[in-house]
Amino acid sequence: MEISEIKEKDKKINAFIAFNEKFKSEEEKLKGNLTNRGKLEGLKIGVKSNMNVSGLKITCASKTLENYVSFYDATVVERVKRSHGLIVGMTNMDEFACGSSGETSYFNPTQNPSAPGHIPGGSSSGSAAAVAAGFVDCALGSDTGGSIRNPASHCGIVGFKPTYGAVSRYGLIDLAMSLDQIGPMARDVKTAALLLEVIAGQDGKDATCLNLDKNFYAFHKNLDGNLKNLKFGYAKEFDELISDAGIKNVIHKGIDKISSAGGEIVNVSLPDLNIALPTYYLNVYVEFFSATRKLDGRRYGYKIEDVCGEEVLRRIILGKFISQKENAGRYYRKAIMARTLLKKEISEIFTNIDILLSPTVPKLPHKIGEKISDPRVMYAYDIFTVLANLAGIPAGVVPAGKIEGIPTGLQFMGKALDDQKVLNAMYGFENL
Ligand code: GLN
DSSP states (O other), X not given: OOHHHHHHHHHHHOOEXXXXXXXXXXXXXXXXXXXXXXXXXXXXXXXXXXXXXXXXBOOTTSGGGTTOBOOSOOHHHHHHHHTTOEEEEEEOOSXXXXXXXXXXXXXXXXXXXXXXXXXOOSSSHHHHHHHHTTSOSEEEEEESSSTTHHHHHHHTOEEEEOOTTSBOOTTBOOSOTTTOEEEEEESSHHHHHHHHHHHBSOOTTOTTOOOOOGGGGOTTTTOOOOOTTOEEEEEHHHHHHOOOHHHHHHHHHHHHHHHHTTOEEEEEOOTTGGGHHHHHHHHHHHHHHHHGGGOBSSSSSSBHHHHOXXXXXXXXXXXXXXXXXXXXXXSHHXXXXXXXXXXXXXXXXXXXXXXXXEESOSSOOOBTTOOOOOHHHHHGGGTTTHHHHHHTOOEXXXXXXXXXXXXXXXXXXXXXXXXXXXXXXXXXXXXO
């Protein structure tokens, strides 16, 4: 699709907040360079508006940063450029990545190209929609509690959150830095693995970034879709939390397909699943509060509390409250303990299985404009996705089927550093 056509069509979808006005010249320049072609070879890429791209507006979909033009490239962006990926623009998102629907953006919600009239999911709403609409070949998203996987599921695309530390976070504007990871979104597993291969790897600018063997990062090269010899687990607690019978049906059909293809399916249990959401949100509130202290209006744009939306403000107020000295030990320490417990429970599951399967979201995307006034209803979208962030493990989503035309994805999780195994299982499933 030509850039002019993307711009025209995006008037309806609103996947982009800002376009790269140098796109055409960058494309021409690349066409002229026939030798030395990078791995992304002119693929069109969308970048979520919380990653720095030099010369573009990095707003985090907030009024706070509406005029912030970045002066440097995030490590992932630098690597995309070095591999000859072409950045189309900055995608829409929930404000500061706080949300599961894409509706908290200061720049208005994004439409779901695969389910018109419905939310695309969030917070990487624009990245998912840009991929689903065919505007880009792939996109970068960030995932703190499901923000890559949730919109991938709702838009019928592939999304992957790597092991914590596999991809540099340098140049990503934090939501909660102990949970945030950047990852790829694409229409198929192969392209997602390719983008991941390009962006992953050690980075001296991010101390949490791992330094692993070169072969670990060859995700595209090592893709192998053989499902035989893999042991898949499914927790009985998952079914109790799916609020839509259609989703349950699609997920179980997916599991049956994996079984018919030779994958072994076993039942596992996650008895403490019910504490995952409060654990996640308490961690996020505190880390987000801390991350936003630099947004005081002196250096960048406005003071965040003066101009932000309701959900961002809620998190700042609660994060501040929890962090108060008088509350020491009451909430945050408990949340950290709960996180350790869940992490242990999840890692024990992987002593007996290779891949943990689950639904991605427990319900279908609501209609744009449908008012959800209780934040807990919005938070409930995240129950299956926060687990991977709390445990730091890799997790990806592949379209599994549709319910009255609305896509839903099957989630694949693996133990830390088993990113390749997870991608392989996703690839195998995609080709069934
Ligand atoms: N929906 C979750 C939240 O609002 C996850 C967001 C994310 O992954 N960035 O925090």
